[in-house]
Amino acid sequence: MSADQQPSVTVGQSLTPKSERPVGLIQKYHVQRANDTTGKHDSCRYFVLDPLHDPLAYEALVDYATYAREAGFQSLYDDLLNWLATIPTPSNKAGNGEAGEQRG
Numbered sequence: 001m002s003a004d005q006q007p008s009v010t011v012g013q014s015l016t017p018k019s020e021r022p023v024g025l026i027q028k029y030h031v032q033r034a035n036d037t038t039g040k041h042d043s044c045r046y047f048v049l050d051p052l053h054d055p056l057a058y059e060a061l062v063d064y065a066t067y068a069r070e071a072g073f074q075s076l077y078d079d080l081l082n083w084l085a086t087i088p089t090p091s092n093k094a095g096n097g098e099a100g101e102q103r104g
Helices: 055-070 074-084
Strands: none
Touching: 055 074
């Protein structure tokens, strides 16, 4: 490729082959808590999940919802499952219906 030619890259596309990408936690996002006026959470770290593109994230959120319900947070459980039901997955292609398998 000559110096005046640029490779064709789609926005968001990685130039690194998947086999060479880092595995593990990497910093991709800057997250800021919206309702911390005291600064109590200034040193907290956050973990972003993308259930639309990451099947592990989707299943992790189904599990989290289940644990929330078991801990007495029924509204959080309902909200998470309602949100997840809008996300297309192999078992929920249209993005409607039940989110994942619910454990009893």
